[in-house]
Amino acid sequence: MSTIKTAFGVEDLGCRRVAVIGAGNMGGGIAAQFANAGIAVDLLDRAGPDGVRDAPAERGLAQQIARQAFMGEAPVSLVRVGNTEDHLERVAEADWIVEAILEDLDLKRALYERIEPLRKPDAIVSSNTSTILRGRLIEGRGAAFQDHFLISHFFNPPRRMALLELIGSEDRVAFDRAAEIGRKALGKTVIECRDTPGFIANRLGCTWLSVAVVEALRLGLTVEEADAVHMAFGVPRTGVFGLLDLVGLDVVKPIWGSLMAALPRTDAINAFDLPGQGVITDLVSAGRFGRKSRAGFYRKSESGALEALDLNSGVYRAHSGFAQKDLPGAGRDLDLLLNNDTASGAYARAVLAQVVDYALIHAGEIAPSLKETDLGMELGYAWRAGPVALWRELSPETQARLRAQMPEGVPFEALATPVVRSGEADRLSRAQAAGQALAQNSSAALWDLGDDVICLDIRSKMHALAPAVFDILEEGVSRLNGAARGMVVGNHNPRVFSAGADLSKVVAWIEGGKWAAIEAFITRGQMVLAALRTAHTPSVAAMHGLALGGGCELAMHCTGTVAHAETRIGLPEHLVGLVPGWGGCRRLLDRARATASHEADLSDRITRAFHAATLEAPAGSAREAGDLALLDPSQPVVMRDDDVFAAALAHLDTLEPRQGAQEVVTLRLDRQAVLSGLLSERETARDDGRITPNAFALQSRIAEIFAAGGAGTSEADLAALESEVFMALVATPETLARIGHMLRTGKPLH
Numbered sequence: 001m002s003t004i005k006t007a008f009g010v011e012d013l014g015c016r017r018v019a020v021i022g023a024g025n026m027g028g029g030i031a032a033q034f035a036n037a038g039i040a041v042d043l044l045d046r047a048g049p050d051g052v053r054d055a056p057a058e059r060g061l062a063q064q065i066a067r068q069a070f071m072g073e074a075p076v077s078l079v080r081v082g083n084t085e086d087h088l089e090r091v092a093e094a095d096w097i098v099e100a101i102l103e104d105l106d107l108k109r110a111l112y113e114r115i116e117p118l119r120k121p122d123a124i125v126s127s128n129t130s131t132i133l134r135g136r137l138i139e140g141r142g143a144a145f146q147d148h149f150l151i152s153h154f155f156n157p158p159r160r161m162a163l164l165e166l167i168g169s170e171d172r173v174a175f176d177r178a179a180e181i182g183r184k185a186l187g188k189t190v191i192e193c194r195d196t197p198g199f200i201a202n203r204l205g206c207t208w209l210s211v212a213v214v215e216a217l218r219l220g221l222t223v224e225e226a227d228a229v230h231m232a233f234g235v236p237r238t239g240v241f242g243l244l245d246l247v248g249l250d251v252v253k254p255i256w257g258s259l260m261a262a263l264p265r266t267d268a269i270n271a272f273d274l275p276g277q278g279v280i281t282d283l284v285s286a287g288r289f290g291r292k293s294r295a296g297f298y299r300k301s302e303s304g305a306l307e308a309l310d311l312n313s314g315v316y317r318a319h320s321g322f323a324q325k326d327l328p329g330a331g332r333d334l335d336l337l338l339n340n341d342t343a344s345g346a347y348a349r350a351v352l353a354q355v356v357d358y359a360l361i362h363a364g365e366i367a368p369s370l371k372e373t374d375l376g377m378e379l380g381y382a383w384r385a386g387p388v389a390l391w392r393e394l395s396p397e398t399q400a401r402l403r404a405q406m407p408e409g410v411p412f413e414a415l416a417t418p419v420v421r422s423g424e425a426d427r428l429s430r431a432q433a434a435g436q437a438l439a440q441n442s443s444a445a446l447w448d449l450g451d452d453v454i455c456l457d458i459r460s461k462m463h464a465l466a467p468a469v470f471d472i473l474e475e476g477v478s479r480l481n482g483a484a485r486g487m488v489v490g491n492h493n494p495r496v497f498s499a500g501a502d503l504s505k506v507v508a509w510i511e512g513g514k515w516a517a518i519e520a521f522i523t524r525g526q527m528v529l530a531a532l533r534t535a536h537t538p539s540v541a542a543m544h545g546l547a548l549g550g551g552c553e554l555a556m557h558c559t560g561t562v563a564h565a566e567t568r569i570g571l572p573e574h575l576v577g578l579v580p581g582w583g584g585c586r587r588l589l590d591r592a593r594a595t596a597s598h599e600a601d602l603s604d605r606i607t608r609a610f611h612a613a614t615l616e617a618p619a620g621s622a623r624e625a626g627d628l629a630l631l632d633p634s635q636p637v638v639m640r641d642d643d644v645f646a647a648a649l650a651h652l653d654t655l656e657p658r659q660g661a662q663e664v665v666t667l668r669l670d671r672q673a674v675l676s677g678l679l680s681e682r683e684t685a686r687d688d689g690r691i692t693p694n695a696f697a698l699q700s701r702i703a704e705i706f707a708a709g710g711a712g713t714s715e716a717d718l719a720a721l722e723s724e725v726f727m728a729l730v731a732t733p734e735t736l737a738r739i740g741h742m743l744r745t746g747k748p749l750h
Contacts, residue, residue, distance in 0.1 A: 004038050004074040004075060004077075004078065004623075005038060005633065005634065005636075005637070006037065006038030006039070007036075007037040007038055007184070007185060007565065007636075007637050007638060007639045008184075008562065008636040008637060008638045008639075008643070008647045008651075009184040009185075009638075009643070009647070010037050010038060010039065010184060010185045010639075013177075013180060013181050013184060013185060014095060014177075015039060015095045015096055015181050015185060016039065016040065016095060017039065017040045017041070017042070017093050017094050017095060018031070018034045018039055018040070018041045018042070018094055018095065018096045018097075018098065019041070019042040019044065019090060019091045019093075019094035019096075019097045019098070020034070020041060020042070020043050020044070020098045020100060021044045021045070021084060021091075021097070021098070021099050021100065021101060021111065022044075022045060022099060022100035022101040022102075022128075023043050023044070023045040023056055023057040023059070023060025023061065023081070024045075024060060024100065025063070025156065025157075026100050026128055026154060026156060026158065027043070027045075027060065027098070027100030027101075027128070028043065028060040028061060028063060028064040028069065029064060029067075029069050029154070029156065029157050029158035029159060030098055030100060030128065030154055030158050031043045031061075031064070031079055032064045032069035032070050032075065032079070032158070032159060033069070033158045033159050033186050033187075034185065034186065035070065035075035035076065035078040035079050036070060036071045036075045036159065036565060036621075036623065036639070037185040037186060037187075037565075037639050038075075038078070039078065039185060040078050040080070041078055041079045041080070042079075042080050042081075042082060042087070042090045042091070042093075042094065043057050043060060043061060043079050043080070043081050043082070044057060044081075044082045044083060044084050044087060044088065044090070045057040045060060045081075045083060045084065046083060046084060046085075047083035047084065047085040047086065048083070053083050053085070053086055054081050054082055054083055056083070057081035057082060057083060058081050060081075061076070061079055061081055067157065068159075068620065069157060069158070069159050071159075071565060071620070071621035071622070071623035071624060072620075072621060072623040072624040072626075072627050073627070074623060074627065075623065084111070084114075088114060088115070088118065089118060091115055091118050091119065091123075092118045092119070092120060093120075094120070094123055095120070095122075095123055095124070096123065096124045096125075096126070096178070096181065097115060097119065097123060097124070097125045097126070098126055098127075098128060098152060099111060099112075099115075099125070099126065099127045099128065100127075100128040103129060103130070103131055103132065103258075105132055105136060105137070108127060108129070108132070108137055109137065109139070109140065112125070112137070112138070112141055112145070112149075113140075113141075116141060116142065116145050119145065119148075121144070122148070123148065124148055124149075124150060124174050124177065124178050125145065125148055125149050125150070126149065126150040126151060126152035126178065127149075127150075127151055127152070128151075128152055128153060128154055129151060129153070130153055130198075130199075130202060130255075131197070131198070131255075131258045131259065131262070133195050133196070133197070134149070134150070134151050134167050134195045135195055137149070137151075146169060147169050147171040147173075147174060148174045149168075149169070149174075150166055150167060150168045150169075150174060150175060150178055151165070151166065151167035151168075151193070151195070151199070152164065152165075152166055152178065152182075153165040153166075153167075153193075153199055153201075155201070155379075155380055158186075161379070161380075162187070162188055162189050162379050163188065163189055163191065163201060163375070163376070163379035163380045164182045164186065164188035164189070164190045164191075165190075165191055165193045165199045165200060165201060165376070166178055166179055166182065166190055166191070166192055166193065167192070167193050167194070167195050167199065168192075175192075179192075183640050183643075184639060184640060184643070185639055186639060187565060187566075187638075187639035187640040187641070188640070189375065189379055191367070191372045191375050191376060192367070192368055192372065193366065193367060193372070194365060194366050194367060194368075196365060196366050197259055197262035197263055198259045198262070198263075198366075199366065199376075200366050200367050200372055200373060200376035200380075201376035201377065201379070201380030201381065202255075202259065202380070203259070203269075203362070203366055204355070204358065204359060204362075204366075204373060204376055204377055204381075204387075205376070205377060205380055205381040206255065206256055206259055206269060206274075207267075207268055207269045207272070207355070207358050208240075208351075208355050208358075208377070208381070208387075209240060209243070209244065209274065210256065210268075210269055210272035210273070210274040211268065211272045211350075211351055211354045211355060211358075212226065212230065212240040212351050213240065213241070213244070213272075213274055213277060213279075213280075214272040214273075214274070214277065215272075215347055215350045215351055215354070216240075216241075216311070216347060217277065217279070217311060218350075219343050219346055219347050219350065220343060221311075221343055221344070221347050222308065222310075222311065222320060222322065223239075223241040223297050223298070223308050223309060223311060224308055224319065224320050224321075224322040224323070225322055225343070225344055225347070226239065226240055226241060226347060227239020227240060227241055227242055228322055228323050228324045228326065228327055228331060228344070229327065229331075229337070229344055229347055229348050229351070230351075231323075231324040231331065232324055232327055232331035232332075232334060232337055232348070233334070233348075233352070233383070233384070233390065234383060234384025234385060234390075235381065235382065235383045235384070236381070236382040236383075241296075241297035241298070242297070242298060243381075244290065244296065244297065245290030245291050245296035245297050245298055246290060246291055247290065248289050248290050248291075248292055249280060249283050249284050249288065249289045249290050249296055250284055250289040250292075252274060252275050252280055252284070253275045253284070256269070256274050256275045257275055260273070260275075268354065268357075268358050272354075279309075279311055279314065282314055283296060283297075283309075295316075296309075297309045298319075299316060301316075305318065305319070306318075306319040307319060308320065327344055328340040328342070328344070328345065334348075334390070334393065334394065334398075335394055335395050335397075335398045338352065338394070338398050338401070338402065339397075339398060339401065349401070349402060349405065350405075352387070352390065352391075352402065353402045353405055353406050355387045356387045356388065356390075356391050356402070356406075357406050357407065357410050359373050359374075359386075359387045359388055360388070360410050360411050360412065360414055360415070361409075361410060361411065363414065364411075364414075370388045370414060370415075373386060373387070373388065374386020374387065374388050374389050388415070391415070392415070426645060426646060427449040427450060427453075427649065428447060428449060428455055428457070428488075428491060428492065428645060429492070431447040431448060431449055431450075431455070432447065432457075436448075438454065438475070438479070439471075439472055439475040440472065441468045441471060441472065442460075442468060443458065443459065443460040443466055443468035443469045443472070444456065444457060444458045444459060444460070444468065444469045444471075444472035444473070445457045445459065445472065446472050446475055446476050446479075449488070449649070451485075452483060452484055452485040452486075453484065453485060453486050453487070453488065453649065453652065454476055454479055454480075454484045454486075454487045454488075455487065455488045455489075455490075455491075456472060456473055456476045456487060456488070456489045456490075457490075457491045458489075458490075458491070458498055459491070460502070462496050462498075462499035462546075463493070463496050463497060463498040463499060463551065464498065464499055464500065464501065464502040464503070464550075465498060465500065465501050465502060465525070465550040465551070465554065466501075466502035466505055467505075467521065467524070470524055470525065470528050473528050473532065474528055474531070476532075476539075477528065477531045477532050477535050480532075480535035480536060480537045480538075480539065481535055481536045481537075484537060485537050486537050486538050486539065486540070486652040486653075486655070487537075487538075487539040487540075487652075488539070488540050488541075488542050488645065488648045488649060488652060489539060489540070489541045489542065489554065489555075489558055490541060490542030490543065490544070490644070490645065490648065491542075491645070492645060493544065493545065494544045494545055494564075494641050495544070495545040495546070496544070496545040496546045496547075496551075497541070497542075497543045497544055497545060497546065497547040497551050497555065497567065498546075498547060498548070498550065498551025498554055499546050499548050499549070499551055500548045500549025500550040500551050500552075500572075500573075501521075501525075501549060501550040501581070501582075503576065503739050503742065503743055504743060505521075506518060506521075506730070506739065507736065507739055507740060507743065509521075510730065510731075510735075510736050510739075511736075515727070515730075515731065518727065518730055519723065519727055522581045522582070522722075522723050522726055522727070523723060525550065525581065525582040526581070526582055526583060526719050526722070526723070529553060529554065529557040529582050529583055530557070530583070530719075532554075532557045532558065533557040533558075533559075535657065536657055537657050538558075538559035538560065538652060538655040538656065538657050539558040539559050539560075539652075540558055540559065540560045540561065540562060540648045540649075540651050540652045540655065541554065541555035541558040541560075541561045541562070541563075541648075542562055542644050542645050542647075542648035543555055543561055543562065543563040543564065543567045543569070543622070543644070544563075544564045544567060544641055544644055545564075545567065545568070546567075546568050546618070547563075547567055547568070547569045547570075547618075548568075548569070548570055548571075548572055548618060549570075549571060549572060549573050549580070549584075550581075550582055552569050552570060552571055552584060552630060553571075553580060553582040553583055553584045553587070554582075555569075555631075556583065556584060556587040556630075557582075557583065557587070559655050559657065560632075560635055560651055560652070560655050561631055561632065561635045561636075562635065562636045562637075562638055562644055562647045562648040562651050563622035563625070563631060563635070563636075563637055563638065563644070564622065564637075564638055564639075564640075564641045564644050565621055565622050565623065565637050565638065565639050566621055566622070566641070567621070567622045567625070568618040568619060568620065568621075569618055569619050569622065569625040569630045569631060570615055570617065570618030570619055570625075570630065571584045571585075571612070571613045571615075571630070572615075572617075572618065572748070574613075574614055574695070574698045574699060574702060575616070575738070575742070575748035575749075576735065576738045576739045576742050576748065577694075577698060577729055577730075577732065577734055577735030577736075577737075577738040577739065578698075578726060578729050578730060578735060579698075579701055579702050579705065579722065579725050579726055579729065580613065580702075580722070581722060581723065581726040583719070583722070584613065585609075585613055585702065585705045585706060585709070585718075585722065586705075586709065586715065586718050586719070586722070588609035588612060588613060588629055588630075588706075589606065589609060589706065589709035589710070589718075591605075591609070591629040591632070592605035592606050592608070592609050592629070593605075593665070593667065596667060598667070599667055599669060602667045602669060602710065603669055603674065603677065603710070606669075606674060606678070606706050606709070606710050607677065607678060608628070608629070609629060609706060610678050610702065610703060610706045611628075612628040612629060612630055613702055613706075614699050614702060615628075616748075622637045623637065635651075636651055665712040667712075668710075668711055668712040669710040669711055669712075670711065671707045671708060671710065671711035672707070674706065674707040674710040674711065675703055675704065675707035678703040678706060678707065679696075679699070679700060679703055682696055682699055682700075682703075683696070694734055698729070701725045701728075701729060702725075704721070704725065705718065705721055705722055705725065708721055737749065
């Protein structure tokens, strides 16, 4: 069994083992996400033929590995496959049993009958059904089983989709426990639903899609125009027709048909009959299911050009190029669009009015409050803001125009109650709201969080590290050597911790021939990060989103880290023609030495460290970054992004200052032997044309630093070598071209 560290807070949840029954796309994905949190999982499916009884579950596991549902290799070892004929007794070990089999009421009930006598007294049982009501599923089961039975509706893929809809009994114990596990272990935003058809997200989302398609047909819009209007709403970049292509037109009849049958004929989803639209039936009959068949409302021509379906003729034509920018006000002013007397304006009014109408009428039936209805659309269907939130953004005049075309009886009085999204503000938010920074400039601020704890809040574009950031970081380090008992480095931006050095400033220096400024920048970064590392009191990096280059190095110099599980971490300097300039290679060498037991072991670990420093892409998760030693794997990983900052504060309380003295080097390798070993495979790749000569030259310079470190070169001499190599590379035309290309396109130049 793997020794993978459980995610932050999971040990306190009382959920040590989970059983997932059904190894299909959803069940396998749910199992993978539990394993990503460090929880052991039994993944069971039907029995295969003799000799390969576990084959269905094994296939399901393999599919999740291929789909990158796991955060690296370690979580995979937490999944034990089996089958429901030979291994159902394993559910007796589970704290949560998740059923994710076919949407067949009789099959589900028969399975629950077998599970009931095996279930631990406090174990949760849940179904991932999206169409069958909880009340029907638990018919015939005992009271204890019913009290512990939930609907746990995950969205696909479970690793990426943040929403988890839960429906429970009047006994709140099992519901509250599942909600806490969902948040802390699975990283989900949990919303409570009523036991009604489609729950919240699918009830509203499917109705919206039906309205959007039918109104586009009625008003004569093209698919491009309709999708542009939805992009102006801030719904998925795919738009509505693009989203249907993504979902698959072949599932419209079973999904919409099931929901329509379960709801009254007077419900809007029946009035706007999506499965009955000729354009849908024609596409499905022709085998044009969307992206899965490479043709739906959109397709690529043989030449690769994008084509769109003409909704009147059913014939593909060249994409018109119509986009959000072609709407009134370039689609950035929703009030302007909704008041515009064009087909696009009429369409925007018709769709938004119908969806807000539906949300207000049915909110009390399907959800505890309007907050949940909006969250369902935001997280389940990628709306920028839910329909009620969009309505609140409109001017009174626009609201009045929309209300005039809505039927009587819409409960607008519900809008008088504000939608409350969160509870009491956290310590950083309160400090920012007070506005009294300890130190600040345009790029960073230092906040007093109380209790002698401070926070370095980087706020430059992409949180890039520039001299102004170092000004504030130096003030923070000074306080760590004074009265502060600790510092958190980070904020609440979920997109980025720090994307590294400010490359635009580096380009300006290069073009101005200001080589001394570049060298001073590198030297200063080395010094301030070294001072952070050796400060008297500890620091914790609170990591979200991207932590690249200098951002990764900043975290490496903190005493500890707390990273959101989906943080992408790497040292991509070689992709812009440079080497890590602020100690990234040195910290990787530290970790190699700390875990090596003999010379051959050290050589192997340095090889892995060199691999980590020359990856073509950042690690895909914090777990994978730990495997690469870009993160210390002993440090906490947090599954829910909103919990990162609070977890960093809690982790800070557990840390002692890191000792500043350089560790005594006991293992020394031959420098030239290390260099040759690191480059032998890269030389073959160069000769085979798998990497360019320029890429090989860059990687060779990085290898020099690792070879020197393997030979026992001192910290000061390694820093000097780091700076020397950086300055040699930054002066080359190739590096300027690479940096310029990265700044223009956001992609490396190959």
